[in-house]
Amino acid sequence: MEQSTVIFGIRAIIEAIESGSSLEKVYLQKGLRGDLFFQLDKTLKKNKISTSVVPVEKLNRLSKHNNHQGAVAKIAPIKFAELDEVIENVLSSEKTPLFLVLDQVSDVRNFGAIIRTAECTGVNAIIIQKSGSAPVNSDTIKTSAGAAFKIPICKVDHIKDAIFQLKAADIKLVAATEKTENSVYDLDLKEPLALIMGSEHKGVSNSVLKIADYKGKLPLLGEIESLNVSVACGAFLYEIIRQRIQ
Incomplete structure (x- = not known):
């Protein structure tokens, strides 16, 4: 997965969804909790975005050890039409x-x-x-x-x-x-x-x-x-x- 195709951090992913970005899949850390996570979870379900619960080691690899806060999203390589x-x-x-x-x-x-x-x-x-x-x-x-x-x-x-x-x-x-x-x-x-x-x-x-x-x-x-x-x-x-x- 290329760095240019991912975003990481719970707030960044929420903002990407709300701004209309097309997310292909979101990877979530196993056992993730907290108010911000529940806001992300609600946003993902509302927009029917596919998710996968994974160990933290995979998130570290996907984000190249940046501060992912337990969430990494893969951006769709095309812009969907209305x-x-x-x-x-x-x-x-x-x-x-x-x-x-x-x-x-x-x-x-x-x-x-x-x-x-x-x-x-x-x-x-x-x-x-x-x-x-x-x-x-x-x-x-x-x-x-x-x-x-x-x-x-x-x-x-x-x-x-x-x-x-x-x-x-x-x-x-x-x-x-x-x-x-x-x-x-x-x-x-x-x-x-x-x-x-x-x-x-x-x-x-x-x-x-x-x-x-x-x-x-x-x-x-x-x-x-x-x-x-x-x-x-x-x-x-x-x-x-x-x-x-x-």
Whole structure:
């Protein structure tokens, strides 16, 4: 972890969160107590920031033995975009916008590969949830081949809230799921769309499936019942592109 990617000290971390900085993860000393710690803990929970309780020796290494006060935070290497602004900007500049919604994709390499494919297929923005999603860290950026710096990524409290915002903007929601009889190749994907991809283990959550406008699946001709999410995402995105360039 490079010195330039961390901040340390309880007060400094609280101030970073309140000023809008994107924190990837906060490391807390085991057994930490006190009023200031409880204020930090409350702020972390309110903003749904991932934490890890670690021995003091790890904090010493991360902070290079500076006065960390039992707390070290890793700063996200990109600045997340505001969903409201992104939707407004995209709608004003694109006739057929394309958004990508990731419902708790948690593996950083899958996430990086998806970002790379999304950039190559002209996706206008990627939307992720604060909790349960893979962080945007050095592995994500490396796997994305730098695409993470080229496409807006919006982090929201709840995926369903983002979906309702997209619906209000007349964006149709297409969920990639095996829980349907509809092939993706039978769907009309030429209108303004948001593609929803689910997590590696559970797929798109049932509550999200219920509010999607369309559901589609890829044909699987072998014995294995599912594709890697980044591979499936690529197949869906290129079917969207194929229909739109005809």
